[in-house]
Amino acid sequence: MEGETTLATELDGLLAMARELEARVDGDQGAPGAARELCAELAASVHRAVRLAGSEGNAGGRASVNGRLRSGRKAAAAARAQVRVASMQDLGPLDDGLSWRKYGQKDILGAPYPRAYFRCTHRHSQGCQATKQVQRAAADPLLFDVVYHGAHTCAQATALLAGTEQQPPAPFGQEQQSSPAAAPEGMQWPEEPFTPPSFPSSPAGCYTPGNSWCQLAGNYGYAAGGGLGADMEFDELFWNM
């Protein structure tokens, strides 16, 4: 409602591209050439949108984050982006190709499902401070909200990023993935008709480097507030394209 015109426009175009991409991928999964190009454009648009949202002085929905920064408050430790990507790939579990170690689970106020906290297994070995939060969507139990934050310094991440030209496991950002037939590493929900835990953390391979993901759906939930922790401050946004 405020001055989100630019951002809205970007997002609108992005949505359109996403649709096109979705159609392309759906119709031709053997030749992701065009899809890939669209993906690039899409990524660029997203990048721009996020940048606009993170710009100072911008009155966007997230502009307050910057203006809210108080002196002495440094949030460089964990940057989060608001990129919500819903990838419906049954074959693509939530495994990012890295090793995550669950270190806690907490029930979130207002959320019917608990939130699991994961950490890089190499945190003690290589000092990888990367962390990941996996939570289930409130209205869509089939959707998993995976929030990555922190920087991956372990060789595993480096190798992964170097081996793939894409950026599935973005350095930072909120990624909403959906795995209808695949459950995360380990999360036990109150009532789950799906596959229980027991996710052997599939090693690299299920990633399918080349075919990659691709089904953008949904909208950009900028965690619009409501009072449920809509406080997001992202100072730096890294996006490799």
Add this chain to the structure above:
DNA sequence: CACATTTGACCGCT
């Protein structure tokens, strides 16, 4: 035996 996961408690911040 080592590693990963689980659960509870503690701490910090809002």
Add this chain to the structure above:
DNA sequence: AGCGGTCAAATGTG
């Protein structure tokens, strides 16, 4: 005071 996040000890599994 409440919520979110992390740590630490215990347990289970491979």
